[in-house]
Amino acid sequence: MGNLISTGFNSGSVDGELDSLAEDLRRLADMGVETVELGLTSIDLISGGRIIAERADRLAELVKQFPFRYTVHGLVSSNFMDPVTQPYQIAAAKALIEVCDRIDARVIVQHGGCLRADQIAERAGADEREREALVEVADFAKRYGVRVALENIFTTEPGQYRQTPAQVAETVKAVNHSNLVALIDFSHAYIESTYRGLDFREELRAMAPVTGHLHVHDSFGRPQGFYKGFHPQELTAMGLGDLHMPLGWGDIAWEEIFSELTFLPDTVLMMEIGLRHRNEQPASLERARRLIDINSGRQTLAAE
Template structure:
């Protein structure tokens, strides 16, 4: 059985309404995409930790028009380490799990947390709080058959505490819940490895055995630091930061990575390469399908 079962692109609303999401879903369907990751927090769908029923019903009616396999991206700003908002965030994530079930999505993405420089004294407590929140959420998701995909992020401000990719993997192992898996964001791992002086490939190797979801987009692994571009394209020109570029625009060696690593069963390869690169998306889809085939071939050789 192949570890990676499907590939596709992320999608969301550009104006907070379902109409713009529908337009993008139709475009992806016409492209032949089979899997879509919905950025549901681009829509006013959850209020105070509960789903707005009328909007959730409209979303369900929209998504069932397409034959996609769906996954869901939770709050981009999620931070289970934050003592002030962790309870609210768990409640919102639970509401999103219920929405996942209503649209047939079996994966929800949860970002790894962080502390500000002035909170570092609470580091051990923050790690504990995050593990407990992840267990609570995974236990809630169990009867729905939804996996929590715990994503590695990169340092975004000086003095910040974030877990490295290897530490994200250790957290998943420590929580030890069947509905919790790691999510490898390769570009995030590349940037954080550069920032901290870590071995990028070793960090990926640490995550792969517990990884059940993948975020794929290209970069040069260069931290953005204090550089502030006027246009986002200027960061691309300099190769700085979390660029979410088409595959091949950066310098990540995708073929070498996917010929080495193996992942958990039922893993989705999700390309976070948005509508800004519409003209490049078909070529990215073809390359992702080739990476899936390459990964399946190396797994078959390893099993012999």
Template sequence: LFELAEFCKPNGVRVALENIFTTEPGQYRQTPAEVAATVKAVGHDNLVALIDFSHAYLESTYRGLDFREQLRAMAPVAGHLHVHDSFGRPQGFYEAYFTQENTALGIGDLHMPLGWGDIEWASIFSELTFLPGTVLMMEISRRYRAEQPASLKTAQHLMSLNAVGTQLAAE
């Protein structure tokens, strides 16, 4: 990771190490706090953490961790954020026949519009501080295209709650 970050340095590129969630028993996954520890251990300005809030919520629920504590660990080294809503209920290691089943049951990585799940966005963004130049990217699924403008307004409000100059990208 250090070598990759060093390679990126001359071009001003930052490598972002994303937290992910367990999808089947026996997988190795770093917790969000462990991702933060890895970034700190590498100690290179061109390596940052990427907080995917829904992923952190799912993995915290699965492992019985404090979701907010995991976010607090990542925030000081976070330079990229993925926002989309969910309920933090792990999938249970099965695939639904229809995506709508997951939404109806509130399980999995739902990529719902901000405010549709139960992530406490305003209090999270009021509490945490991210690295300068952090990019916030909405990952609202195509299924909710009509709701993306409202999520964009919510994301802009969240950025105003945070102390650093966060850039916004929508996907």
């Protein structure tokens, strides 16, 4: 226990430009945040797998104005199982890893893959295709001292092929690369466990030993299905889907979970709780710091 080193929030651009990112970074610095996960694909920074040099220069100048530890979220649409777009995704991931090195970010997030229901012919080789891509990207990342964090996602459409959290852990074990770790997204695991009838806590236990990065945000673990709320707040009102709520708004037993699990050394507890909940972020930051203390044994559940 005690391998959690920092916590903080994700941040990105709201318009593709760096100005809105800069504004949010100033706000997070004023809050006393230690670590920021940069959603770099919310910025026009990579074009056809190539770094746009002028924008990368501006990004580097911006981030060094703040004392943050940085991590980076890669392509949110990343899917190394897809045979058509995989080469372009790999090129983009490599470019982003070079940017990571330039801004001293030592973790890049890669989403676990999937196949659509109509991609029947591609299913037999899907897992191996993803593993081969992960080896290539992790080999590239090793040159720069960056860890690739493979995130568990949840089923998003009927008939989709998607790995369970435990299977994501098996992928990381099978690749067996020093620069590849698992990333537990707790809410994603909760939703997928509900959807598939799995034991949520057992899925977390399966992932933890190979996990080197965390995504933390609250939910009720209820699959959204085809239900569409008119306002995002309507889904929150019903507790449906991947809500990215402040800690305590859902029903995930955070203190119990963090008193039990042990992660890899140098793991960051990254909260994906964005601007919509800016007023609740300080309270979530305090609670996350308590979770780190609980995980390290510096604080007990009885003290809660």
